[in-house]
Amino acid sequence: MRACTEPLTENVVPKANWPLALSAGLLGIGQNGLLVMLPQLVTLTGLSLSVWAGLLMFGSMLFLPASPWWGRQSERHGCKAVMLASLSGYLVSFCVMALVVWTMSNGVLNAVWGMAGLVLSRTLYGLTVSGLVPAAQTWAIQRAGLDKRMAALATISSGLSCGRLLGPPLAALMLSVNPVAPLWLMAMAPFIALLLVLREVADPPLPPVAHQATRLQASMLPYLLLALLLAALVSLMQLGLSPHLYPLLEGNAVQVSHHVALLLSLAALATLAAQFLVVRPQHFSPRVLLCMAAVLMAAGLGLMCIADVALFYVGIVITSLGAAMATPGYQLLLNDRLTTGKGAGVIATSHTLGYGVSALLVPVVTRFYGEQLLMNTAWGMALLFLAISLWVRSADRTP
Known part of the structure; x- marks a missing residue:
């Protein structure tokens, strides 16, 4: 074994x-x-x-x-x-x-x-x-x-x-x-x-790092909360595209569907661009990458909440760039503290929980505030993500 x-x-x-x-x-x-x-x-x-x-x-x-x-x-x-x-x-x-x-x-x-x-x-x-x-x-x-x-x-x-x-x-x-x-x-x-x-040849075992824990600890919870918030805000953003575009396009369902398809394709391309041009070359440390991602997501979703259709496209590109940069940021910071296999597992669990939180928030926000507030809810989560990222950057020290 x-x-x-x-x-x-x-x-x-x-x-x-x-x-x-x-x-x-x-x-x-x-x-x-x-x-x-x-x-x-x-x-x-x-x-x-x-x-x-x-x-x-x-x-x-x-x-x-x-x-x-x-x-x-x-x-x-x-x-x-x-x-x-x-x-x-x-x-x-x-x-x-x-x-x-x-x-x-x-x-x-x-x-x-x-x-x-x-x-x-x-x-x-x-x-x-x-x-x-x-x-x-x-x-x-x-x-x-x-x-x-x-x-x-x-x-x-x-x-x-x-x-x-x-x-x-x-x-x-x-x-x-x-x-x-x-x-x-x-x-x-x-x-x-x-x-x-x-x-593929099964790689030989490699020695564990001394400072890594084998069990989840309370000090690691901020990284799991960041993963949950990211999944929730991205899901809410995607679900909120159509309701937010309806008044901007005077309720034309065909045009709304067309724009949503283009926006999602553009978001996927922006995600790939960030992964290949920013994350893969490793220009920034995980902490810097995480804070940059938080700023981009807050700025992009803020732009999507207040802008017209043209700037809506700019907003989703900025948000998608930030979301692509955020995941390796908090995952690597967690891997500095928890063994890699367990870290990847609990991050995946946190992402799933985030999608669940999004599914629970949609009917609540829609019933009490209207469908158009879904995008604002995603923006609020992005601001919370930014606050936690800045706190992690100020409080975090390399073990």
Whole structure:
């Protein structure tokens, strides 16, 4: 048994991380591809949109208990074993979903048995795929060594961003072939990734760093809170695009949909640009990167709250640049205190909690203040993120 604990050594020989980034990108393809398929899934299965939304949320919420567990397994059994298990679970879960949807559309399965199969599919997904990104991040950092940790994280994040960018057009293209074809594509893609990861040599164990803890401590909670706030404010920003644009475009639904699609594409491109041009070259320390990201997000969301349509585009670019820079900032600061595998696991859990907080805030804000205040709520979270980042910068000292 080998540990995938720490890459923090000067003598690590760099290895290519693109197979790991490609594997992580499957998570983005699956998430955004299913969103594109939702109307078709409702038609094929006869289940309501709310039921499908609940199924997707159920699979995502299973990341909460599973991500930290997989983080510990990556340190005990190795990152390669965890990635193989995650990719296998990804493959099986989408095979089950594709088979259930196909049989329901042909009248072979009734709603009760179909629902049971879909719950099984999402359970497999949540309990296995939750280990994919933490293991990829840990393995990439292990391979890169101390001096290239930030670049390694940027590589995995860029793979995830590319997956989210490619997921919708791939799903739309496959829908033109067959209504169930996107699900079979999502089942075949992890098989290719499995073959790539199987070819990778499991890296030998590296010595842990003395100052790193093996358990989560109270002093580490600010970094987890930053991860939660980032996920929540990005989710609220995305959900608030349409309501905020409606009055600016005089309620023209077609134009609103067109602008939202362009804004989300622009945000994805800005995220990739930040990962490749700022994070990967490692121009800044994690603390400086975190504070810069907080300032950019607060400025960008503030601009989106008060500006017209033209400056709205500028605002989302600034916000997306900041969001892309924030994640490696707080993750590396946490990794200075907590072993890498456990750190990646609890950060993934915090991100999932952030999406949950966003889902809870939407009906509250909408009911009491109106849909247009969703963007202002995201801005408020960005200001809180900025305050905590400045506090971390002033109080934080290298152990």
